[in-house]
Amino acid sequence: MLFKKSYKICKNALLCSLTWWLFLAMLIVMVLMSCDVCDIGDSGGNPENRIYFTSLPGNTDEPYVYSIKYNGTAMLALVKNGLIFSPPSTNGFMAVLSRDTITGNKILFSVDSEGKNFQKVAEESSLFDINYPIMSPDGKKIAFNGGQKRLFISKYDGAYVFDLIDDNITSNTIPAFSPNSKMIAYFKNESNGNLLLKVINTEETGSTQVVFQKVISETLVERGEIHPEWFSDNKRIVISVSNNGVEKLQIIDISSGSVREIVIESSLIGSFDPAISADGNFVALSGKDGNIWVIDILDDDYRFSRITDVFEGESAKSPSWLSNGKSIMYNLQTKYDKVSYSTLFLTNISYDGTVVNKETTYVLANSVIKGFWQSQGK
Template identity: 25%
Template sequence: MNIKIRRQKTEDRKQTSCLHRLKPATTHCSLLFAFCFLLLLLVGKVFADTQSISDISYNVIRITDGSSMDYNPEFSPDGKQIVFISKIDNTEAKKKGEFWHKTPFYLNLWLMDSDGKNRRQLTSGEVQDFAPRFTPDGKKVFFVSNRMNNKRDVWSIDIDGSNLKRIAEIEGDTEHWRTVQYPVPTPDGKGLVLILYKKESVSGVWFMDIESGKTRRITSGGNGDYFPVMSPDGKEIVFESMRLGNLGSSGDIWLVDTSGKNYKRLTYENYPELYPAWSPDGTKISYVANKEGIIDIWIMDRDGKHRKRVTKNILKEVWGRKWLSMFNYNDLFDAGYYHVSWHPDGTKLALTTWEPDKKESYLTILDFKEDISKVIDNLPEEKKNLSDYTLIGEKDLTGGGDWDDFGPSFSPDGKTIIFASNRKGNWNIWSIGIDGVGLKQLTNGDDDELAPVYSPDGKEIAFLKSSKELLSAYDIWVMKSDGSGARQVTEGFKVISYPAWNPQSNEIAFVSKEDKGPEIQLISLSKVGQEVVNTVSRVISMWDTQKPNPVMFPFAKEEEQREFNPHKIMKMKKMVQEENKNERKVWSEELLLLKKIFEIPYPLEEFLYKIDYNTTGDRLIFESNQTGNINIWSVKRDGTGLTHLTKGDGTYLNPVFSPNNSKVAYTRKLNRRSEFDYNTSESYDIWIADVDTGEEMRINDEEQTDWNPVFSPDGKKIAYVTNRSGDFEHYNIWLLYLK
């Protein structure tokens, strides 16, 4: 029998080794070395290395001999077995240069006991099987495979190698999906959380019911969401996200509830953080971070607090060399290199390690001897000082159905948001608590009522109202905050903006459509005796009508916007909507173009401008094309002191002041290009600029369209409009939570 013997290396940075403590004589040394030799014969191929960080130590135990490329170890629910991937190069295809139609490597799944013994092959074939996960009962393994028609779908197999079954034909049944990645069973075993790539879109986290095969989207995707895992109690999902525009540089760890409504950001670094995993009791989350080229394992509380680095250069530069400059998130084979699995007793972590300049890998166990969640209590906490207006969470407030919502406005106490919605047919004014509770309809007329805004004392609401016969003609109305006592306050003006209420007086600013272009007007609401007297005064002309007006329909491409006037746009939007209702199966080339441009409805014939007062009521902010590009400007209420605030590229829309007047929030439109896709798309995201310096800060960066921001009274939240809910077909109100 041939037995390979590896010298057992022991390095203890915390304690003195037993060899040094004994200082044996020659006889003692001989006996000791003989004992060590026998011990090595017993453990065979196992390599052990004791490491330490601060006040904790752990054993590093290699359970494979490094003769093959093995990675992505995952413990079984009882901790007795490990499933992993073994990678085999397709050398014949490489020699023949057949990469274009044959994969340069094969991936199969293997099983072994958790001590490295009893290694046996689970799947076979010239295929790519990866991302294995045990079912909660430990009887099956779910994984992704291309073994049928080279389509990556979810498969399962019994741990004895029988009953190989394709359980999710997501890509095979429809052209709606590109691929599926990383399925993880839910704790009850009835579903999977997984990554789905829609056609012409980035990845998002989805839930799939195993029995019915029905899917439900959990996250919007942003720039890509990856590696989802449901918490042991089934209430939340942790995942890595590129939603802040950090594709190609770094990702953050986020948490979302299973409804997909409430998001919490857990990490904030500008280096990659990925592959989150739950501790068995659900109180901790581990993840892998690449900090300045050094890759280590970190652990934090479930809410993101008490972040601690658990390993310290344990893998030195070895793991870092395996970190690709940027592995392709659309082909996540190699991402399993960084997979970390918790032993169900909470005392061990399984991962993959390498030696320098060695292609093959080692499946490795970090044995902490005690519950890791308790062991790390003495480790120093890594604290992060967040800058003001850092995004810390998000909430889907009004989405979830076949309707559109827009024009949010906070009540003065910050507890309620009013908005316009067509959820019952006409556009009406609605209110809802910021906790998503207490939805209430405030208006219920036959006409459209839009763009509500609270008065400074919260007792009244100003809004726009139009008749069906005159869709583009709006007047400003005012009603009590409960929806009663509505009265008209403008007449003879074509109002084309959200009304803005002066915080210091009973005055409303608006934009009117005049012969020479849009103009900012002020209307003072006052009483002379029992008679209401409304006085209107002009402030400034805000638009150069001789310059292009791409703001007319902001969500179409610029080259397409120039081809249509507002009335033609409205007509074609209606035509596309009618064709959708008729469930047209075949679209002409012309209708396909219109469908692409006008698929997502904008409810008005003309774009509504946005103006806003500062809190002292002496200055207004607005969008203007006076320089050719659409930027943000401010002006004193008497029409003097015109100031150019933003000067960047792209289109700037919907400006609002922060409560302390130091910042301005707005929508900015920029072209975006994926790191892995040569196609260029347009992005509408929420930004903030400093009023004095003009310095800009992106708040979010989603694949979808985000616009119409408004600050909460405390400045810690922004309500905005986005089509991130549902299937991206409707606009709803979301909240951004800021530091």
């Protein structure tokens, strides 16, 4: 469904905004309540044109995994009692975290992008917990937080084999596989108090070969979960840091060790939640003012473009680019009467040189944790 914000209907911006969101939420919940796990459209064709997300339908307290076409149509309910924290792989598999309805234990499954072919990977036990599982873009590995700050990677070789990669990862951070799936980047706390960005080779079972590591002297910007963001070239990583209250992006080349800093002095924007476009020329950010901002980083003449117009009490987060660079997806969080609502949006954009212009905006789904495009890989 196509939706464009109006700014002249209400004098009270917050009331106007909440009225829109509550109306939209009712429509979406009515659709989701009409079935248990059901097909609400066609297959969507090319899976790269579909978005995958976890939502909580109005008729159940169990989370469901859904997919939807990028234009907001053809919704499919894929997995009941499941959560995803990463997109499906290029070969069409997802890492889904479920919970046993009898024991209450968390169970990690590999599931195809149609919600079929379940394969159990691991179950929570006294040995390890299972949190934030992410699938590698090639679909051959799953990384997860095993509790007690431990990072595990599971690989399939006739059966799932587990490697303990690290035992002191930084709290409130999630690792990130490189686009070619050969490496994983994560933040680590050393015993001497240093914060490290570390990159490990993931190709060899039982190996923890260090590809790159760097001491981060600044503080990680923390307004939610933190993760390193890879460029599509598999050579550069961007992180968000703060020094004496000034936020900046650090683009780190893991092959040369060089660091490019982009200082963001604006009190409205900040540097949190960076998402890099496929061509590497733009970065989208979750601004301090609650908006999604896009910065041209092709050269040092940075241009800032705002692609959202949030009302008071709203905050847009978790931007994500479509591979063609023409759309950005994000979550809009709205708080009303101490209750938070989260709606998944997609905004189409156009370019005037290095200035980004907002075109049409679609409402995709309500009560969404985070949306993911199908992995592109490299």
